[in-house]
Amino acid sequence: MKTGRLYLIPVPLGQTPVADVLPGPVLACAQRLVHFVAENAKTARAFLKSLPSETPLQQIEILELNEHTAASALPQLLAPALAGNDLGLISEAGCPAVADPGAALVALAHQRGVQVVPMIGPSSILLALMASGLSGQSFAFHGYLPSGPQELGTRLRELERESRQQQRTQIFIETPYRNRQMLAALVQTCAPSTRVCVATDLSLDEEQITTRTVSEWRRQQHPEISRRPTVFLLQA
Incomplete structure (x- = not known):
């Protein structure tokens, strides 16, 4: 089975309108995805609501990955991509996987043959x-x-x-x-x-x-x- 891709989706560093700091392709990608891993689900939902997403928020899956997440939980977080769905990674730190626990999921994606796609945004x-x-x-x-x-x-x-x-x-x-x-x-x-x-x-x-x-x-x-x-x- 062909795997999905893991998109590393940046977010604004504060209360800046998303269109002011994120390029159109990043916004379009985030709008179409229905599977996400985020450091904080609440703020991830607020970000998706600001786009807005093409899918009702209650139908979007957001799993959390933070400093308390056990390594044994990572395969479950990557499961949507392994099942053929594109997956978005959202950080609290602007760019995912930089000074951010999302790096562990990116490392696993490489190990499992999932394509990793970094997207442009503020660091x-x-x-x-x-x-x-x-x-x-x-x-x-x-x-x-x-x-x-x-x-x-x-x-x-x-x-x-x-x-x-x-x-x-x-x-x-x-x-x-x-x-x-x-x-x-x-x-x-x-x-x-x-x-x-x-x-x-x-x-x-x-x-x-x-x-x-x-x-x-x-x-x-x-x-x-x-x-x-x-x-x-x-x-x-």
Whole structure:
């Protein structure tokens, strides 16, 4: 039996109208699908309702894949594609499988011979890198850093040292309610000449992107980033 395809369907990063950030082919694909795997079924339904979908929402199957999903449950999530139906993967993070548990389903799709189709949409990581002015030739994304002050300081010094040696941009994120602590730790820990970019509310009307050296951060007022989705970047 011919398998269906796994479409990786991006979503807006906030309350931006879908037509403003997603190309027509992405919207058309999402509108026609009836099988989805999503990190959060409720927000996935809200996204589909905004399109709107060609199929009544109550007839659309949405199964959840999040950080608590057991590996043993993945075959069931991929079952529609294995049965010949096209399947959509929707993330809470903009682009599926990037800083997202959906990567496990994509890996299984490759193992089972299901074609994976990535679709164009906003990625906060790449948008932040593009706008930072830091190196786009060599960069690494590290996800969440340790939350303990001592462990965080140690990790920031490691990333700064590696950045200096490799001329590499280091990219990471934080839980929004700890954004202020992260920026304070960067300013306190890193060398004065290290450049730090803080990219907040990317692609939204409130978007704010600021790149300064640490010495400049120490002298100037910090932007209000508490409880706002933010990407942090540094280059030594």
